[in-house]
Amino acid sequence: MSYGALAVQSRRRILDTLRAADGPTGVSELVTVTGLHANTVRFHLEVLVEAGFVSSGPGPRRGRGRPHTVYRSVTPPAPSTGYQFLSQVLAAQLDDRGAGELAEQAGRSWLRGDGRSAAPGADPVGVATARALALFTELGFEPERAADSATVQIDLHACPFLEVAQRHPDVVCAMHRGLLREVVEAAAPGLAAELIPFARPGVCVARLTPTEKGPVRS
Structure with a gap:
């Protein structure tokens, strides 16, 4: 796990949002909460998944086509000290x-x-x-x-x-x-x-x- 993944403030905001969420969360929901551009959210999510902070998987189907991807935090927040x-x-x-x-x-x-x-x-x-x-x-x-x-x-x-x-x-x-x-x-x-x-x-x-x-x- 690379803790350098948390060096970017907007990336930490996405992780905090996932930790506070009631369940798996999609990109559109993260865009709404964080105010970041969808492409920025996707990029940060890729980094967080690769670093081991977040997992991804298929979400519920919404009509035809492939199900959209949802994300969830898989690590607890670290204590301050x-x-x-x-x-x-x-x-x-x-x-x-x-x-x-x-x-x-x-x-x-x-x-x-x-x-x-x-x-x-x-x-x-x-x-x-x-x-x-x-x-x-x-x-x-x-x-x-x-x-x-x-x-x-x-x-x-x-x-x-x-x-x-x-x-x-x-x-x-x-x-x-x-x-x-x-x-x-x-x-x-x-x-x-x-x-x-x-x-x-x-x-x-x-x-x-x-x-x-x-x-x-x-």
């Missing part, structure tokens, strides 16, 4: 195995190995809140403590793993829940931590709630 590709592959494998608990444990284990689950301070709830905010800030979530919440609530506005999390929430969100619980429980053992994925459009919510024997909220 190698890390995104890796996360999608691993999350899909874990998701197939129902490994939400394993993903949560992985988040906990990473924090323990990184030394971030340090001992409680003089103000356990305040320390737990500050450490949770620091952790999710570093991860790129743009966290913000909700001022009017009855418990400690942290709104997470910008999940950097949103695309993967939407596809595999049982894995990605479970890992983030493990991170949250590990950092909170290490600082304030009497504090229960919960992560609510997609609590509002574009926002996940972390809540820290004192248990019956837990500390008073700071």
Whole structure:
């Protein structure tokens, strides 16, 4: 497969159109969507077929004569980064195995190995809140403590793993829940931590709630 086939912007537009289509698509439909000349579309399709991105075959008959040729994409769009590709592959494998608990444990284990689950301070709830905010800030979530919440609530506005999390929430969100619980429980053992994925459009919510024997909220 030659990735040089995607060096032309109009050719990528044709491939994107085929990927978004409900089924095999003919030249005339591609002309309508892309605004390109039919000969240009045919030329780009030949390149994409030869490079392995697209397949061609006969379409349904339209009266007499030979059936017209239709095209379909045979490759998925590549993720924007190698890390995104890796996360999608691993999350899909874990998701197939129902490994939400394993993903949560992985988040906990990473924090323990990184030394971030340090001992409680003089103000356990305040320390737990500050450490949770620091952790999710570093991860790129743009966290913000909700001022009017009855418990400690942290709104997470910008999940950097949103695309993967939407596809595999049982894995990605479970890992983030493990991170949250590990950092909170290490600082304030009497504090229960919960992560609510997609609590509002574009926002996940972390809540820290004192248990019956837990500390008073700071």
